[in-house]
Amino acid sequence: MIKKIPIEDLNTGMYISGLEKDAPGEMLSFMNSILIKDGAEIDRLKSKGYLSAYIVEDDPQPLPLKTPRMDGPVSSGAETGRPLEKADEPVEPPPVVELRASEAPVPKAAAPAVDYGDFYKELKDAREVRNEAEDLVRGFMQSVRAGEEIETGPVNETVGRMVSSIFRNQDALTSLARLKSFDDYTFAHSVNVCILSLTLGRHMGLSETALHNLGVGAILHDIGKMLVPETILKKPGALSDAEFREMKRHTELGGDILCRTKDITDESRHVTLHHHEKFDGSGYQDSLSGNGIHLFARIASVADVYDAMTSNRVYQKGMLPEVALKKMYLMRGTHFDSELVERLIRSLGIYPIGSFVELSTGELAVVRMPNHEHPLQPRVLIFSSRDKAPYEKPLEVDLKGEIGRWIIAARDPGPQKPVIDRIMAEAEGLSLAS
Numbered sequence: 304m305i306k307k308i309p310i311e312d313l314n315t316g317m318y319i320s321g322l323e324k325d326a327p328g329e330m331l332s333f334m335n336s337i338l339i340k341d342g343a344e345i346d347r348l349k350s351k352g353y354l355s356a357y358i359v360e361d362d363p364q365p366l367p368l369k370t371p372r373m374d375g376p377v378s379s380g381a382e383t384g385r386p387l388e389k390a391d392e393p394v395e396p397p398p399v400v401e402l403r404a405s406e407a408p409v410p411k412a413a414a415p416a417v418d419y420g421d422f423y424k425e426l427k428d429a430r431e432v433r434n435e436a437e438d439l440v441r442g443f444m445q446s447v448r449a450g451e452e453i454e455t456g457p458v459n460e461t462v463g464r465m466v467s468s469i470f471r472n473q474d475a476l477t478s479l480a481r482l483k484s485f486d487d488y489t490f491a492h493s494v495n496v497c498i499l500s501l502t503l504g505r506h507m508g509l510s511e512t513a514l515h516n517l518g519v520g521a522i523l524h525d526i527g528k529m530l531v532p533e534t535i536l537k538k539p540g541a542l543s544d545a546e547f548r549e550m551k552r553h554t555e556l557g558g559d560i561l562c563r564t565k566d567i568t569d570e571s572r573h574v575t576l577h578h579h580e581k582f583d584g585s586g587y588q589d590s591l592s593g594n595g596i597h598l599f600a601r602i603a604s605v606a607d608v609y610d611a612m613t614s615n616r617v618y619q620k621g622m623l624p625e626v627a628l629k630k631m632y633l634m635r636g637t638h639f640d641s642e643l644v645e646r647l648i649r650s651l652g653i654y655p656i657g658s659f660v661e662l663s664t665g666e667l668a669v670v671r672m673p674n675h676e677h678p679l680q681p682r683v684l685i686f687s688s689r690d691k692a693p694y695e696k697p698l699e700v701d702l703k704g705e706i707g708r709w710i711i712a713a714r715d716p717g718p719q720k721p722v723i724d725r726i727m728a729e730a731e732g733l734s735l736a737s
């Protein structure tokens with residue numbers, strides 16, 4: 304349980320997961336809680352202007368599942384009575400406020416050894432299951448478009464493999480959510496929302512069965528879009544009011560499809576029907592708010608928006624993960640459940656896998672693997688020197704063991720994106736071969 308307290312109430316022995324100044328969003332968020340060891344540390348935080356701390360009162364526990372009743376067929380969709388939005392994506396969020404990650408204190412306690420071997424070993428299976436998921440989504444989306452039923456057997460099988468992967472290693476499958484190079488946005492997005500929902504659910508300590516039902520709902524969350532005309536679905540620009548009304552029907556249509564599909568739990572149906580509800584009640588399909596929105600739908604909502612923000616679309620360039628996380632942090636409590644946004648930041652890290660970063664040495668690198676104990680010291684692939692001359696072969700370095708090398712900021716890869724993608728792919732190939 305995370306609780307916000309004034310900095311004056313902070314005491315030694317407390318664990319903190321974040322700090323905040325007076326300006327909204329001017330905060331630090333840590334992937335893992337940090338122990339306050341002495342009064343000097345508290346004084347230092349006060350001197351830096353922090354006014355509030357987020358303390359962890361006990362071990363993270365799953366939020367209670369408060370499943371609203373779903374009697375008979377899923378709701379046909381009440382009118383929200385709210386002004387229509389112009390696109391099937393989040394409304395433009397407030398301006399970016401720096402997370403100031405470079406000021407994050409590094410815990411002094413020795414971190415447990417990280418078994419990178421597990422990550423590399425799991426990556427091979429994770430990549431296979433991701434490919435399988437892409438084929439699965441393409442298949443059931445085409446079935447729905449053709450008016451056929453969804454076969455739940457293959458869905459359960461693939462989601463089961465994804466859940467098993469994330470239980471074996473929490474980072475391998477998650478690292479593949481950065482992949483966007485799929486032929487159709489809706490297909491790739493469905494796979495990524497499933498991976499990110501499982502990541503978040505795993506971070507919350509959900510059971511294997513709960514994760515499975517969450518994953519099934521997440522991979523099917525936009526199934527209703529297959530019944531929306533392609534001219535609207537693939538329109539390269541803003542939708543008209545009438546088009547957006549039609550697009551919004553995908554939650555109702557998806558809910559109806561899942562009601563006709565055998566062996567789908569109500570928990571999974573909630574994801575499809577309610578992933579566009581907002582925490583403050585301003586979303587659709589049924590104008591639900593707060594915990595009245597099923598936990599799984601709240602999780603999928605966070606995953607849905609993060610993937611949409613970080614994806615290139617015909618009409619917009621994808622944001623850097625760091626920028627998307629900052630924007631989502633500012634939307635906590637209104638668009639999203641605050642705790643879930645904070646958990647997303649902690650589970651992905653301030654610099655998620657694949658982030659292009661500049662180091663204190665001036666070298667350029669890409670984040671290879673997060674360090675959950677030391678968020679600012681992940682494992683990276685350094686590919687250019689301080690004068691930006693490319694190395695012949697990228698240098699894989701664990702920043703945890705480095706003195707004088709740390710991340711100073713994320714950078715937009717721009718034209719270097721293909722180079723970074725190649726470096727990451729080659730690193731995976733080398734790792735898998737070893």
Ligand SMILES: [Fe+2]
Pocket residue numbers: 524525553578579
């Ligand atoms: Fe959707």
